Amino acid sequence: MECRFKDQPRDEKELRNLKSRIHRIIGQLNGIEKMLDDNRYCGDVLVQISAVESALQSVGYIVLKDHLETCVRDKAKADDPEVMTEVMELIKKLK
Amino acid sequence: MECRFKDQPRDEKELRNLKSRIHRIIGQLNGIEKMLDDNRYCGDVLVQISAVESALQSVGYIVLKDHLETCVRDKAKADDPEVMTEVMELIKKLK
Amino acid sequence: MECRFKDQPRDEKELRNLKSRIHRIIGQLNGIEKMLDDNRYCGDVLVQISAVESALQSVGYIVLKDHLETCVRDKAKADDPEVMTEVMELIKKLK
Protein backbone atom coordinates (compact mmCIF):
# COMPACT_ATOMS: atom_id res chain seq x y z
CA MET A 1 0.00 0.00 0.00
CA GLU A 2 1.46 3.34 -1.09
CA CYS A 3 2.40 5.60 1.86
CA ARG A 4 0.07 8.57 2.30
CA PHE A 5 0.94 11.67 4.28
CA LYS A 6 -0.98 14.52 5.92
CA ASP A 7 -1.03 17.73 3.90
CA GLN A 8 0.03 19.70 6.95
CA PRO A 9 2.34 18.54 9.78
CA ARG A 10 0.63 17.64 13.07
CA ASP A 11 0.60 20.25 15.79
CA GLU A 12 3.77 19.80 17.87
CA LYS A 13 1.95 19.85 21.18
CA GLU A 14 -0.56 17.24 20.00
CA LEU A 15 2.24 15.05 18.64
CA ARG A 16 4.01 15.12 22.02
CA ASN A 17 0.69 14.33 23.73
CA LEU A 18 0.04 11.32 21.46
CA LYS A 19 3.60 10.04 21.88
CA SER A 20 3.49 10.28 25.70
CA ARG A 21 0.12 8.49 25.74
CA ILE A 22 1.59 5.70 23.61
CA HIS A 23 4.60 5.42 25.92
CA ARG A 24 2.24 5.17 28.92
CA ILE A 25 0.23 2.44 27.22
CA ILE A 26 3.43 0.50 26.52
CA GLY A 27 4.32 0.89 30.21
CA GLN A 28 0.89 -0.45 31.19
CA LEU A 29 1.34 -3.42 28.83
CA ASN A 30 4.70 -4.22 30.40
CA GLY A 31 2.94 -4.07 33.77
CA ILE A 32 0.30 -6.53 32.55
CA GLU A 33 3.02 -8.90 31.35
CA LYS A 34 4.60 -8.78 34.81
CA MET A 35 1.19 -9.50 36.42
CA LEU A 36 0.89 -12.57 34.17
CA ASP A 37 4.42 -13.67 35.12
CA ASP A 38 3.54 -13.20 38.81
CA ASN A 39 0.37 -15.28 38.33
CA ARG A 40 -1.73 -12.43 39.50
CA TYR A 41 -5.53 -12.88 39.83
CA CYS A 42 -7.26 -12.79 36.44
CA GLY A 43 -9.79 -10.18 37.57
CA ASP A 44 -7.01 -7.73 38.41
CA VAL A 45 -5.28 -8.40 35.08
CA LEU A 46 -8.56 -7.80 33.24
CA VAL A 47 -9.08 -4.48 35.02
CA GLN A 48 -5.65 -3.39 33.74
CA ILE A 49 -6.46 -4.59 30.21
CA SER A 50 -9.67 -2.54 30.23
CA ALA A 51 -7.66 0.50 31.37
CA VAL A 52 -5.34 0.04 28.39
CA GLU A 53 -8.39 -0.33 26.10
CA SER A 54 -9.70 3.03 27.33
CA ALA A 55 -6.29 4.70 26.96
CA LEU A 56 -5.99 3.34 23.43
CA GLN A 57 -9.50 4.50 22.58
CA SER A 58 -8.53 8.00 23.72
CA VAL A 59 -5.53 7.96 21.39
CA GLY A 60 -7.83 6.93 18.55
CA TYR A 61 -10.26 9.72 19.35
CA ILE A 62 -7.48 12.34 19.37
CA VAL A 63 -6.22 11.19 15.96
CA LEU A 64 -9.79 11.02 14.60
CA LYS A 65 -10.64 14.51 15.85
CA ASP A 66 -7.48 15.89 14.28
CA HIS A 67 -8.38 14.05 11.06
CA LEU A 68 -11.86 15.60 11.04
CA GLU A 69 -10.53 19.06 11.73
CA THR A 70 -7.85 18.96 9.03
CA CYS A 71 -8.04 16.41 6.19
CA VAL A 72 -11.84 15.91 6.32
CA ARG A 73 -12.64 19.59 6.62
CA ASP A 74 -10.33 20.43 3.70
CA LYS A 75 -11.74 17.64 1.53
CA ALA A 76 -15.32 18.63 2.36
CA LYS A 77 -14.55 22.19 1.30
CA ALA A 78 -13.06 20.81 -1.92
CA ASP A 79 -16.30 18.84 -2.47
CA ASP A 80 -14.48 15.49 -2.32
CA PRO A 81 -17.34 13.00 -2.83
CA GLU A 82 -15.57 10.14 -0.98
CA VAL A 83 -14.40 11.81 2.20
CA MET A 84 -17.46 11.02 4.36
CA THR A 85 -17.51 7.41 3.20
CA GLU A 86 -13.93 7.10 4.43
CA VAL A 87 -14.89 8.70 7.76
CA MET A 88 -17.66 6.11 8.22
CA GLU A 89 -15.27 3.25 7.45
CA LEU A 90 -12.86 4.54 10.11
CA ILE A 91 -15.67 4.97 12.65
CA LYS A 92 -16.86 1.40 12.05
CA LYS A 93 -13.31 0.03 12.57
CA LEU A 94 -12.62 1.87 15.82
CA LYS A 95 -14.04 0.27 19.01
CA MET B 1 -5.15 -2.67 46.91
CA GLU B 2 -3.92 -6.01 48.32
CA CYS B 3 -2.33 -8.27 45.63
CA ARG B 4 -4.48 -11.27 44.70
CA PHE B 5 -3.15 -14.35 42.99
CA LYS B 6 -4.63 -17.23 40.99
CA ASP B 7 -5.06 -20.46 42.95
CA GLN B 8 -3.33 -22.41 40.20
CA PRO B 9 -0.48 -21.23 37.95
CA ARG B 10 -1.44 -20.33 34.36
CA ASP B 11 -0.85 -22.95 31.70
CA GLU B 12 2.69 -22.46 30.36
CA LYS B 13 1.65 -22.52 26.73
CA GLU B 14 -1.08 -19.95 27.33
CA LEU B 15 1.29 -17.73 29.27
CA ARG B 16 3.76 -17.77 26.36
CA ASN B 17 0.88 -17.03 23.97
CA LEU B 18 -0.28 -14.03 26.02
CA LYS B 19 3.27 -12.68 26.40
CA SER B 20 4.00 -12.92 22.66
CA ARG B 21 0.68 -11.18 21.88
CA ILE B 22 1.61 -8.37 24.26
CA HIS B 23 5.05 -8.06 22.65
CA ARG B 24 3.40 -7.85 19.21
CA ILE B 25 1.03 -5.13 20.44
CA ILE B 26 3.98 -3.15 21.81
CA GLY B 27 5.66 -3.52 18.41
CA GLN B 28 2.51 -2.23 16.71
CA LEU B 29 2.39 0.74 19.10
CA ASN B 30 6.01 1.59 18.30
CA GLY B 31 5.02 1.44 14.63
CA ILE B 32 2.14 3.85 15.23
CA GLU B 33 4.49 6.26 16.99
CA LYS B 34 6.80 6.17 13.95
CA MET B 35 3.81 6.85 11.66
CA LEU B 36 2.99 9.91 13.76
CA ASP B 37 6.62 11.06 13.61
CA ASP B 38 6.56 10.59 9.83
CA ASN B 39 3.34 12.63 9.60
CA ARG B 40 1.59 9.73 8.00
CA TYR B 41 -2.04 10.13 6.83
CA CYS B 42 -4.49 10.01 9.79
CA GLY B 43 -6.66 7.36 8.13
CA ASP B 44 -3.74 4.96 7.92
CA VAL B 45 -2.78 5.66 11.56
CA LEU B 46 -6.38 5.01 12.63
CA VAL B 47 -6.44 1.67 10.78
CA GLN B 48 -3.36 0.62 12.80
CA ILE B 49 -4.93 1.81 16.04
CA SER B 50 -8.04 -0.27 15.34
CA ALA B 51 -5.78 -3.29 14.66
CA VAL B 52 -4.18 -2.81 18.09
CA GLU B 53 -7.65 -2.48 19.65
CA SER B 54 -8.62 -5.86 18.17
CA ALA B 55 -5.35 -7.48 19.27
CA LEU B 56 -5.85 -6.12 22.80
CA GLN B 57 -9.45 -7.33 22.86
CA SER B 58 -8.19 -10.82 21.96
CA VAL B 59 -5.78 -10.74 24.89
CA GLY B 60 -8.66 -9.74 27.15
CA TYR B 61 -10.83 -12.57 25.86
CA ILE B 62 -8.06 -15.14 26.44
CA VAL B 63 -7.59 -13.99 30.03
CA LEU B 64 -11.38 -13.85 30.58
CA LYS B 65 -11.88 -17.36 29.19
CA ASP B 66 -9.12 -18.71 31.42
CA HIS B 67 -10.72 -16.88 34.36
CA LEU B 68 -14.10 -18.46 33.62
CA GLU B 69 -12.61 -21.93 33.25
CA THR B 70 -10.59 -21.78 36.47
CA CYS B 71 -11.41 -19.24 39.17
CA VAL B 72 -15.10 -18.79 38.23
CA ARG B 73 -15.77 -22.48 37.76
CA ASP B 74 -14.15 -23.29 41.13
CA LYS B 75 -16.03 -20.51 42.93
CA ALA B 76 -19.33 -21.55 41.35
CA LYS B 77 -18.77 -25.10 42.55
CA ALA B 78 -18.03 -23.71 46.01
CA ASP B 79 -21.34 -21.79 45.85
CA ASP B 80 -19.56 -18.43 46.09
CA PRO B 81 -22.49 -15.95 45.97
CA GLU B 82 -20.39 -13.07 44.53
CA VAL B 83 -18.55 -14.73 41.68
CA MET B 84 -21.07 -13.97 38.92
CA THR B 85 -21.42 -10.36 40.05
CA GLU B 86 -17.67 -10.01 39.60
CA VAL B 87 -17.85 -11.61 36.15
CA MET B 88 -20.50 -9.07 35.11
CA GLU B 89 -18.37 -6.18 36.37
CA LEU B 90 -15.43 -7.43 34.30
CA ILE B 91 -17.62 -7.90 31.20
CA LYS B 92 -18.95 -4.34 31.53
CA LYS B 93 -15.40 -2.92 31.79
CA LEU B 94 -14.00 -4.73 28.77
CA LYS B 95 -14.73 -3.15 25.37
CA MET C 1 -33.12 -24.73 15.58
CA GLU C 2 -34.74 -26.79 18.33
CA CYS C 3 -36.32 -24.64 21.07
CA ARG C 4 -34.42 -24.70 24.34
CA PHE C 5 -35.89 -23.65 27.67
CA LYS C 6 -34.54 -22.58 31.06
CA ASP C 7 -34.56 -25.31 33.70
CA GLN C 8 -36.26 -22.98 36.16
CA PRO C 9 -38.79 -20.24 35.38
CA ARG C 10 -37.48 -16.67 35.48
CA ASP C 11 -38.10 -14.68 38.64
CA GLU C 12 -41.48 -12.92 38.26
CA LYS C 13 -40.17 -9.54 39.32
CA GLU C 14 -37.26 -9.74 36.89
CA LEU C 15 -39.56 -10.83 34.07
CA ARG C 16 -41.79 -7.79 34.68
CA ASN C 17 -38.68 -5.57 34.78
CA LEU C 18 -37.40 -6.93 31.46
CA LYS C 19 -40.80 -6.61 29.81
CA SER C 20 -41.27 -2.99 30.94
CA ARG C 21 -37.77 -2.14 29.70
CA ILE C 22 -38.60 -3.65 26.30
CA HIS C 23 -41.85 -1.68 26.15
CA ARG C 24 -39.95 1.51 26.95
CA ILE C 25 -37.42 0.78 24.20
CA ILE C 26 -40.25 0.24 21.71
CA GLY C 27 -41.70 3.58 22.82
CA GLN C 28 -38.32 5.24 22.23
CA LEU C 29 -38.09 3.66 18.78
CA ASN C 30 -41.54 5.00 17.89
CA GLY C 31 -40.29 8.39 19.05
CA ILE C 32 -37.26 8.12 16.78
CA GLU C 33 -39.49 7.26 13.84
CA LYS C 34 -41.54 10.39 14.53
CA MET C 35 -38.35 12.49 14.69
CA LEU C 36 -37.39 11.12 11.27
CA ASP C 37 -40.87 11.92 9.91
CA ASP C 38 -40.58 15.45 11.34
CA ASN C 39 -37.16 15.84 9.67
CA ARG C 40 -35.58 16.50 13.00
CA TYR C 41 -31.85 17.36 13.17
CA CYS C 42 -29.67 14.24 12.72
CA GLY C 43 -27.64 14.98 15.85
CA ASP C 44 -30.76 14.87 18.02
CA VAL C 45 -31.92 11.63 16.35
CA LEU C 46 -28.49 10.08 16.97
CA VAL C 47 -28.61 11.03 20.65
CA GLN C 48 -31.92 9.14 20.93
CA ILE C 49 -30.49 6.14 19.07
CA SER C 50 -27.56 6.00 21.51
CA ALA C 51 -30.04 6.13 24.41
CA VAL C 52 -31.84 3.11 22.96
CA GLU C 53 -28.49 1.34 22.49
CA SER C 54 -27.74 1.84 26.19
CA ALA C 55 -31.22 0.69 27.24
CA LEU C 56 -30.87 -2.41 25.06
CA GLN C 57 -27.41 -3.12 26.49
CA SER C 58 -28.92 -3.00 29.99
CA VAL C 59 -31.54 -5.56 28.98
CA GLY C 60 -28.75 -7.79 27.66
CA TYR C 61 -26.79 -7.45 30.88
CA ILE C 62 -29.82 -8.38 33.01
CA VAL C 63 -30.45 -11.51 30.94
CA LEU C 64 -26.73 -12.38 30.96
CA LYS C 65 -26.46 -11.95 34.73
CA ASP C 66 -29.49 -14.16 35.25
CA HIS C 67 -27.95 -16.70 32.85
CA LEU C 68 -24.70 -16.71 34.83
CA GLU C 69 -26.49 -17.06 38.15
CA THR C 70 -28.72 -19.93 37.04
CA CYS C 71 -27.87 -22.01 33.94
CA VAL C 72 -24.09 -21.34 34.03
CA ARG C 73 -23.75 -21.87 37.76
CA ASP C 74 -25.69 -25.14 37.56
CA LYS C 75 -23.70 -26.38 34.56
CA ALA C 76 -20.39 -25.44 36.22
CA LYS C 77 -21.42 -27.43 39.30
CA ALA C 78 -22.26 -30.35 37.00
CA ASP C 79 -18.77 -30.04 35.45
CA ASP C 80 -20.22 -29.26 32.00
CA PRO C 81 -17.06 -28.81 29.88
CA GLU C 82 -18.75 -26.52 27.32
CA VAL C 83 -20.53 -24.00 29.50
CA MET C 84 -17.75 -21.40 29.66
CA THR C 85 -17.13 -21.61 25.93
CA GLU C 86 -20.79 -20.73 25.42
CA VAL C 87 -20.49 -17.83 27.86
CA MET C 88 -17.55 -16.44 25.86
CA GLU C 89 -19.47 -16.74 22.60
CA LEU C 90 -22.36 -14.77 24.11
CA ILE C 91 -20.00 -12.11 25.51
CA LYS C 92 -18.36 -11.66 22.11
CA LYS C 93 -21.76 -11.24 20.40
CA LEU C 94 -23.09 -8.63 22.82
CA LYS C 95 -21.94 -5.02 22.21
Add this chain to the structure above:
Amino acid sequence: MECRFKDQPRDEKELRNLKSRIHRIIGQLNGIEKMLDDNRYCGDVLVQISAVESALQSVGYIVLKDHLETCVRDKAKADDPEVMTEVMELIKKLK
Protein backbone atom coordinates in the same frame (compact mmCIF):
# COMPACT_ATOMS: atom_id res chain seq x y z
CA MET D 1 -34.42 21.56 24.57
CA GLU D 2 -35.39 23.62 21.50
CA CYS D 3 -36.34 21.45 18.48
CA ARG D 4 -33.76 21.53 15.70
CA PHE D 5 -34.47 20.48 12.14
CA LYS D 6 -32.42 19.45 9.12
CA ASP D 7 -31.91 22.19 6.54
CA GLN D 8 -32.99 19.84 3.78
CA PRO D 9 -35.62 17.07 3.99
CA ARG D 10 -34.26 13.50 4.17
CA ASP D 11 -34.17 11.52 0.95
CA GLU D 12 -37.52 9.71 0.61
CA LYS D 13 -35.98 6.36 -0.15
CA GLU D 14 -33.66 6.59 2.86
CA LEU D 15 -36.52 7.64 5.11
CA ARG D 16 -38.52 4.58 4.05
CA ASN D 17 -35.44 2.41 4.62
CA LEU D 18 -34.93 3.77 8.14
CA LYS D 19 -38.62 3.40 9.02
CA SER D 20 -38.77 -0.21 7.82
CA ARG D 21 -35.60 -1.04 9.78
CA ILE D 22 -37.17 0.45 12.91
CA HIS D 23 -40.34 -1.55 12.36
CA ARG D 24 -38.27 -4.72 12.00
CA ILE D 25 -36.40 -3.96 15.23
CA ILE D 26 -39.72 -3.45 17.04
CA GLY D 27 -40.85 -6.82 15.66
CA GLN D 28 -37.65 -8.43 16.97
CA LEU D 29 -38.20 -6.86 20.38
CA ASN D 30 -41.73 -8.24 20.51
CA GLY D 31 -40.23 -11.62 19.65
CA ILE D 32 -37.75 -11.31 22.53
CA GLU D 33 -40.58 -10.48 24.90
CA LYS D 34 -42.40 -13.63 23.80
CA MET D 35 -39.22 -15.68 24.34
CA LEU D 36 -39.05 -14.32 27.89
CA ASP D 37 -42.71 -15.16 28.46
CA ASP D 38 -42.09 -18.68 27.13
CA ASN D 39 -39.10 -19.04 29.50
CA ARG D 40 -36.84 -19.67 26.58
CA TYR D 41 -33.14 -20.48 27.22
CA CYS D 42 -31.15 -17.35 28.12
CA GLY D 43 -28.47 -18.05 25.51
CA ASP D 44 -31.06 -17.97 22.72
CA VAL D 45 -32.60 -14.76 24.10
CA LEU D 46 -29.13 -13.17 24.22
CA VAL D 47 -28.44 -14.10 20.60
CA GLN D 48 -31.65 -12.26 19.62
CA ILE D 49 -30.69 -9.24 21.74
CA SER D 50 -27.29 -9.06 20.01
CA ALA D 51 -29.10 -9.22 16.62
CA VAL D 52 -31.22 -6.22 17.65
CA GLU D 53 -28.05 -4.41 18.82
CA SER D 54 -26.51 -4.90 15.37
CA ALA D 55 -29.71 -3.79 13.61
CA LEU D 56 -29.87 -0.69 15.79
CA GLN D 57 -26.20 0.07 15.14
CA SER D 58 -26.93 -0.07 11.39
CA VAL D 59 -29.73 2.47 11.81
CA GLY D 60 -27.32 4.72 13.69
CA TYR D 61 -24.70 4.40 10.98
CA ILE D 62 -27.22 5.30 8.25
CA VAL D 63 -28.31 8.42 10.13
CA LEU D 64 -24.69 9.34 10.92
CA LYS D 65 -23.60 8.91 7.28
CA ASP D 66 -26.48 11.09 6.13
CA HIS D 67 -25.53 13.65 8.80
CA LEU D 68 -21.92 13.70 7.58
CA GLU D 69 -22.95 14.04 3.94
CA THR D 70 -25.41 16.88 4.55
CA CYS D 71 -25.27 18.94 7.74
CA VAL D 72 -21.55 18.33 8.47
CA ARG D 73 -20.41 18.88 4.91
CA ASP D 74 -22.40 22.12 4.68
CA LYS D 75 -21.12 23.38 8.04
CA ALA D 76 -17.52 22.50 7.14
CA LYS D 77 -17.86 24.46 3.93
CA ALA D 78 -19.23 27.37 5.96
CA ASP D 79 -16.17 27.10 8.23
CA ASP D 80 -18.30 26.30 11.28
CA PRO D 81 -15.68 25.88 14.05
CA GLU D 82 -17.85 23.56 16.19
CA VAL D 83 -19.09 21.02 13.67
CA MET D 84 -16.31 18.44 14.10
CA THR D 85 -16.51 18.68 17.91
CA GLU D 86 -20.19 17.75 17.60
CA VAL D 87 -19.33 14.84 15.28
CA MET D 88 -16.87 13.49 17.88
CA GLU D 89 -19.45 13.77 20.65
CA LEU D 90 -21.92 11.76 18.55
CA ILE D 91 -19.28 9.14 17.69
CA LYS D 92 -18.41 8.71 21.38
CA LYS D 93 -22.10 8.22 22.31
CA LEU D 94 -22.84 5.61 19.65
CA LYS D 95 -21.80 2.02 20.49
